[in-house]
Amino acid sequence: GAGVSQTPSNKVTEKGKYVELRCDPISGHTALYWYRQSLGQGPEFLIYFQGTGAADDSGLPNDRFFAVRPEGSVSTLKIQRTERGDSAVYLCASSLTAGGQETQYFGPGTRLLVL
Amino acid sequence: KNEVEQSPQNLTAQEGEFITINCSYSVGISALHWLQQHPGGGIVSLFMLSSGKKKHGRLIATINIQEKHSSLHITASHPRDSAVYICAVKQGAQKLVFGQGTRLTINP
Numbered sequence: 001g002a003g004v005s006q007t008p009s010n011k012v013t014e015k016g017k018y019v020e021l022r023c024d025p026i027s028g029h030t031a032l033y034w035y036r037q038s039l040g041q042g043p044e045f046l047i048y049f050q051g052t053g054a055a056d057d058s059g060l061p062n063d064r065f066f067a068v069r070p071e072g073s074v075s076t077l078k079i080q081r082t083e084r085g086d087s088a089v090y091l092c093a094s095s096l097t098a099g100g101q102e103t104q105y106f107g108p109g110t111r112l113l114v115l
Numbered sequence: 116k117n118e119v120e121q122s123p124q125n126l127t128a129q130e131g132e133f134i135t136i137n138c139s140y141s142v143g144i145s146a147l148h149w150l151q152q153h154p155g156g157g158i159v160s161l162f163m164l165s166s167g168k169k170k171h172g173r174l175i176a177t178i179n180i181q182e183k184h185s186s187l188h189i190t191a192s193h194p195r196d197s198a199v200y201i202c203a204v205k206q207g208a209q210k211l212v213f214g215q216g217t218r219l220t221i222n223p
Contacts, residue, residue, distance in 0.1 A: 056210060
């Protein structure tokens with residue numbers, strides 16, 4: 001498809017488990033963003049990639065969260081030792097470049113539930 | 116205080132009414148976005164503004180850079196406009212900072 005895709009769409013896991021969330025950006029988009037949206041709240045920034053490198057990871061809440069984008073396209077957000085508070089919708093967005101005037105295109109999100 | 120504040124948080128109106136959602140921000144920005152999120156759905160970008168006004172169909176967005184304020188207007192509102200509308204500001208070339216969203220319900 002032409003848009004940003006994310007898999008899985010839903011993930012249920014148990015406290016303490018490891019999860020990986022995948023984002024496929026629009027082809028050719030160099031900038032990729034991860035956000036987290038808790039119920040009833042606006043999204044919050046986690047990390048942003050320009051190409052393969054993480055240009056800003058200031059939003060990652062702690063060292064249990066890690067993200068990679070090894071070939072500059074697909075990105076994986078990894079969460080270790082999941083906690084119930086990690087339950088949220090994880091959103092991915094991409095833009096052609098990271099310029100201030102670029103539109104970000106959002107994926108449908110992955111709804112993570114930690115039991 | 117959040118860097119991006121929206122009002123109202125919830126808005127219910129009758130079909131056909133003129134709708135205004137407000138957004139105020141406290142930081143320097145390179146652009147402001149209005150986004151739409153349907154229940155269980157993804158986020159769609161409606162507008163990106165750095166000055167002035169933009170119009171798309173029944174939607175109008177304005178921004179006043181000096182006052183650090185933007186408004187989203189919907190004319191002749193329709194039940195299908197029911198969604199959460201989110202204001203987000205871009206600081207430089209990096210991340211978006213989001214408001215908490217305004218939940219709009221249009222009753223037939």
